[in-house]
Amino acid sequence: MRAQIVAIAVSVLAQAASAAVEAKNVIYVIPDGWGPASQTLARDLQGLIESGTNRTNPIIGKLAVDDMVNGLVRTYSANRLITDSAAGGTALATGHKTNNGWVGVTPDRRPVGSILEAAKLAGLGTGLVSTTAITHATPGAYSAHTVDRNNQNLIAEQQLGRVHPLGSVVDVLLGGGRCNFLPQGAEGSCREDDIDLYAYAEELGWSVARNRSEFDEFERGLGAARLPILGNFASGDMRLEIDRREVQDEPSLLEMSQTAVQALHRATHCKDKGYFVMIESAKLDTSGHAGDVPAHAVGTWHFNEVMKWLSEWIDEHPDTILISSSDHETGGLTLVGNYDPTPAFEARHTANFLANKWNGRPEDADSRQFLVDEILPYYALTDAMEGEIEELLETDDMEDTLTMMLSQRVGAEWSTGGHSAIDVTLFSYAAGDKRRELQADLARNWNNIEIPRYIEEVLGLDMDSVTELLQEAAEEDDSWLGDRLD
Amino acid sequence: MRAQIVAIAVSVLAQAASAAVEAKNVIYVIPDGWGPASQTLARDLQGLIESGTNRTNPIIGKLAVDDMVNGLVRTYSANRLITDSAAGGTALATGHKTNNGWVGVTPDRRPVGSILEAAKLAGLGTGLVSTTAITHATPGAYSAHTVDRNNQNLIAEQQLGRVHPLGSVVDVLLGGGRCNFLPQGAEGSCREDDIDLYAYAEELGWSVARNRSEFDEFERGLGAARLPILGNFASGDMRLEIDRREVQDEPSLLEMSQTAVQALHRATHCKDKGYFVMIESAKLDTSGHAGDVPAHAVGTWHFNEVMKWLSEWIDEHPDTILISSSDHETGGLTLVGNYDPTPAFEARHTANFLANKWNGRPEDADSRQFLVDEILPYYALTDAMEGEIEELLETDDMEDTLTMMLSQRVGAEWSTGGHSAIDVTLFSYAAGDKRRELQADLARNWNNIEIPRYIEEVLGLDMDSVTELLQEAAEEDDSWLGDRLD
Numbered sequence: 004m005r006a007q008i009v010a011i012a013v014s015v016l017a018q019a020a021s022a023a024v025e026a027k028n029v030i031y032v033i034p035d036g037w038g039p040a041s042q043t044l045a046r047d048l049q050g051l052i053e054s055g056t057n058r059t060n061p062i063i064g065k066l067a068v069d070d071m072v073n074g075l076v077r078t079y080s081a082n083r084l085i086t087d088s089a090a091g092g093t094a095l096a097t098g099h100k101t102n103n104g105w106v107g108v109t110p111d112r113r114p115v116g117s118i119l120e121a122a123k124l125a126g127l128g129t130g131l132v133s134t135t136a137i138t139h140a141t142p143g144a145y146s147a148h149t150v151d152r153n154n155q156n157l158i159a160e161q162q163l164g165r166v167h168p169l170g171s172v173v174d175v176l177l178g179g180g181r182c183n184f185l186p187q188g189a190e191g192s193c194r195e196d197d198i199d200l201y202a203y204a205e206e207l208g209w210s211v212a213r214n215r216s217e218f219d220e221f222e223r224g225l226g227a228a229r230l231p232i233l234g235n236f237a238s239g240d241m242r243l244e245i246d247r248r249e250v251q252d253e254p255s256l257l258e259m260s261q262t263a264v265q266a267l268h269r270a271t272h273c274k275d276k277g278y279f280v281m282i283e284s285a286k287l288d289t290s291g292h293a294g295d296v297p298a299h300a301v302g303t304w305h306f307n308e309v310m311k312w313l314s315e316w317i318d319e320h321p322d323t324i325l326i327s328s329s330d331h332e333t334g335g336l337t338l339v340g341n342y343d344p345t346p347a348f349e350a351r352h353t354a355n356f357l358a359n360k361w362n363g364r365p366e367d368a369d370s371r372q373f374l375v376d377e378i379l380p381y382y383a384l385t386d387a388m389e390g391e392i393e394e395l396l397e398t399d400d401m402e403d404t405l406t407m408m409l410s411q412r413v414g415a416e417w418s419t420g421g422h423s424a425i426d427v428t429l430f431s432y433a434a435g436d437k438r439r440e441l442q443a444d445l446a447r448n449w450n451n452i453e454i455p456r457y458i459e460e461v462l463g464l465d466m467d468s469v470t471e472l473l474q475e476a477a478e479e480d481d482s483w484l485g486d487r488l489d
Numbered sequence: 490m491r492a493q494i495v496a497i498a499v500s501v502l503a504q505a506a507s508a509a510v511e512a513k514n515v516i517y518v519i520p521d522g523w524g525p526a527s528q529t530l531a532r533d534l535q536g537l538i539e540s541g542t543n544r545t546n547p548i549i550g551k552l553a554v555d556d557m558v559n560g561l562v563r564t565y566s567a568n569r570l571i572t573d574s575a576a577g578g579t580a581l582a583t584g585h586k587t588n589n590g591w592v593g594v595t596p597d598r599r600p601v602g603s604i605l606e607a608a609k610l611a612g613l614g615t616g617l618v619s620t621t622a623i624t625h626a627t628p629g630a631y632s633a634h635t636v637d638r639n640n641q642n643l644i645a646e647q648q649l650g651r652v653h654p655l656g657s658v659v660d661v662l663l664g665g666g667r668c669n670f671l672p673q674g675a676e677g678s679c680r681e682d683d684i685d686l687y688a689y690a691e692e693l694g695w696s697v698a699r700n701r702s703e704f705d706e707f708e709r710g711l712g713a714a715r716l717p718i719l720g721n722f723a724s725g726d727m728r729l730e731i732d733r734r735e736v737q738d739e740p741s742l743l744e745m746s747q748t749a750v751q752a753l754h755r756a757t758h759c760k761d762k763g764y765f766v767m768i769e770s771a772k773l774d775t776s777g778h779a780g781d782v783p784a785h786a787v788g789t790w791h792f793n794e795v796m797k798w799l800s801e802w803i804d805e806h807p808d809t810i811l812i813s814s815s816d817h818e819t820g821g822l823t824l825v826g827n828y829d830p831t832p833a834f835e836a837r838h839t840a841n842f843l844a845n846k847w848n849g850r851p852e853d854a855d856s857r858q859f860l861v862d863e864i865l866p867y868y869a870l871t872d873a874m875e876g877e878i879e880e881l882l883e884t885d886d887m888e889d890t891l892t893m894m895l896s897q898r899v900g901a902e903w904s905t906g907g908h909s910a911i912d913v914t915l916f917s918y919a920a921g922d923k924r925r926e927l928q929a930d931l932a933r934n935w936n937n938i939e940i941p942r943y944i945e946e947v948l949g950l951d952m953d954s955v956t957e958l959l960q961e962a963a964e965e966d967d968s969w970l971g972d973r974l975d
Binding site for chain 2: 038039040042043046047062065068069070071072073074075077079084085335336337338339340342343416418419421422423424425426428431438439440442443445446447448450
């Protein structure tokens with residue numbers, strides 16, 4: 004098999020990431036752990052709702068990002084063909100491959116500058132929005148440098164500039180991860196020191212929100228949302244959209260994105276320099292890991308809603324461009340056999356939410372009755388057969404058993420509880436003539452590390468000089484990079 | 490789940506397939522049964538061969554079509570979310586959804602005109618190239634109309650114009666399917682009548698080749714390849730590339746594509762009207778059905794080789810554009826767990842070829858010795874453990890057992906023996922300024938039925954008037970559409 008193949012490799016000269024497009028602002032959206040089949044699933048479900056099986060009209064079911072498809076991205080990391088979010092985020096943020104688990108640092112433990120840091124140093128506004136902890140690997144890769152993604156307390160300190168050689172590089176931080184900002188002893192803290200990052204932030208003039216109602220304060224008055232902004236709306240991860248829209252105790256990704264973009268716009272629109280913001284639809288990854296079909300579909304719809312709002316924003320603010328790609332696929336989703344997502348229509352919660360509800364049922368509750376009344380209707384399993392009910396009553400893992408039953412009904416096969424290697428879709432949007440130029444620029448398969456180089460070109464930034472500054476600092480003292488955890 | 494979703498559907502106005510690009514010639518390539526993960530697999534294998542695990546250089550492993558990625562295509566048929574090749578081919582050829590199994594006919598049994606037929610009626614040259622029987626569903630959809638894809642004898646007659654209301658619409662037919670052209674009684678015939686389509690073709694002046702050496706005659710003299718051309722190089726399906734390159738008794742898809750394009754070019758380059766040709770890399774579907782990793786990877790490399798040659802041809806003939814997409818994915822391939830295709834390096838045949846070799850071993854052969862000497866080394870399983878050897882010696886399905894063992898080593902999961910619903914990749918190539926225009930035109934997710942409408946626009950054709958002609962003919966007598974087979 005070796006013999007004939009080298010000849011078909013393309014030129015060994017690296018492709019330049021030269022950009023025909025100039026823009027003042029770049030918005031990058033990462034649907035974490037989301038692959039091509041995710042969109043097919045969500046679109047087919049949408050199409051079935053719109054029209055039943057009569058789908059001869061070609062646009063039935065079409066979702067917003069279907070009109071933004073532009074290319075693909077290959078995602079392998081420095082040490083694995085299947086990346087994790089730390090190496091994937093580092094590639095998309097800094098243009099460097101690293102090992103799985105490492106954040107903003109190459110495998111030789113050297114920090115590398117991100118597109119967000121380069122933007123900040125060049126005088127642009129910067130923002131990070133995520134539905135996971137804002138200290139998690141993906142937002143971390145844009146704003147912090149550590150040899151272990153689990154150093155989330157350290158990432159929080161770096162994000163506020165407390166231990167970052169460049170000071171604070173982020174003007175907007177919106178997501179989960181409250182526990183990483185609270186000193187030990189405070190309720191809900193996961194820190195092991197006395198550092199109170201909210202006090203630190205407030206002293207430096209940050210606008211801070213720790214819950215939904217404080218977020219709503221941002222929304223009510225321009226003053227409240229003065230940069231820099233720190234908002235944490237969950238202790239760790241935020242809710243998946245299918246749960247959130249029922250419970251309504253957290254802002255949605257769309258709401259956080261609107262706040263971030265509008266705040267950065269207000270702060271920069273009279274200036275020469277614009278902004279860079281990364282928005283992560285993080286919990287798609289969670290529904291992929293869980294193999295939770297309705298959660299993944301509703302999350303995909305919400306990602307499409309966010310992208311739709313951003314494209315409409317760009318129509319009004321054509322000095323802005325939107326690029327989006329996942330960091331990797333999660334779950335190894337395929338749609339096979341008698342595939343038909345119709346049975347997922349009626350689900351109203353994640354299987355994880357319902358498993359927690361199950362585990363917390365009253366001690367005196369009739370288990371079978373509770374299952375039939377309080378669990379199955381919320382996961383589109385009212386048609387469960389007697390044998391399935393028995394299985395559910397006996398399972399040690401209610402979440403897993405629920406997701407498997409519904410996936411089987413739907414024809415969704417999840418081949419892994421982890422990530423997969425498939426190329427992920429690259430989306431783009433720009434207004435006016437810029438749109439076709441951007442599409443022509445981006446139409447190809449990209450190595451993930453090429454993407455920030457393109458943005459660098461669009462915004463006229465210089466990541467390498469940031470890398471130099473960071474590495475100079477690290478040569479003096481690299482304790483701020485943290486240690487590998489066991 | 491129903492409540493909030495209709496709002497995110499995009500405008501219900503169908504998107505116009507308007508083209509900024511004009512071209513004299515269009516080449517459409519269909520890697521049948523091939524999805525996004527197929528390219529990831531082949532690229533990773535290429536990358537590992539080039540560089541081992543040191544893959545920090547972003548272009549390592551990159552294959553030709555990686556630079557041609559432009560969009561995605563959604564593939565569902567009129568009656569299933571998972572299409573077959575007949576409905577998929579009909580969509581790509583005619584712009585109409587139909588039921589699985591139907592060829593060039595809508596579900597109400599009405600024939601619909603194809604882009605190839607419209608090209609022919611407008612005076613362009615036309616060609617079909619495939620590594621399956623040229624009478625198979627995909628080439629059939631461009632050139633024939635029947636309510637059952639299994640009416641391959643009828644499709645052959647239509648392709649030569651014997652029973653087609655428009656006469657012969659194809660100038661070049663290259664592929665397998667010899668048996669459908671031979672009268673019953675002739676060696677290797679699968680017809681149930683006395684129609685000798687080779688005699689019929691030769692009488693009408695077709696250049697005919699029935700084997701590799703007659704194909705080579707085409708190559709040696711321009712005269713021999715005078716249009717129209719009919720070449721069948723296998724009784725039914727042609728070999729998969731991994732087998733073909735060892736056995737060398739059939740031309741490759743690349744060789745057939747070169748012959749077709751060059752012959753059509755010679756016949757049209759002094760005229761105003763150019764050509765349309767569809768080239769199908771058909772056996773990728775076969776390796777997907779089989780779950781055969783090395784066969785799928787080598788087939789993907791060969792598809793990349795064909796696309797590379799076509800792009801170089803277009804550099805020399807910039808009045809030509811190339812568009813390519815699969816009709817659907819096959820196998821539900823995901824790359825998971827400890828995914829690493831390295832073990833597939835050394836395979837030199839399909840598992841199917843080796844299973845046939847196994848089944849045909851000499852009666853007096855020592856089975857274990859034969860397995861170890863004649864099978865395992867050719868399928869990269871020289872490291873088989875004792876338990877695996879026992880399993881192979883006892884299996885009823887040698888092909889399946891071989892493919893499963895190698896897939897497991899590689900981390901390739903095939904979730905189905907059939908097709909899947911995932912969107913497939915859209916590729917394009919054009920030369921000079923036309924390239925960026927084409928990329929901007931094509932950058933989105935396409936419903937498969939929109940693709941021929943775009944080509945119609947590029948070439949200035951009219952499929953609907955062909956449909957009218959065909960339906961007029963069918964209203965008089967629709968026996969030429971054949972019957973549904975059991």
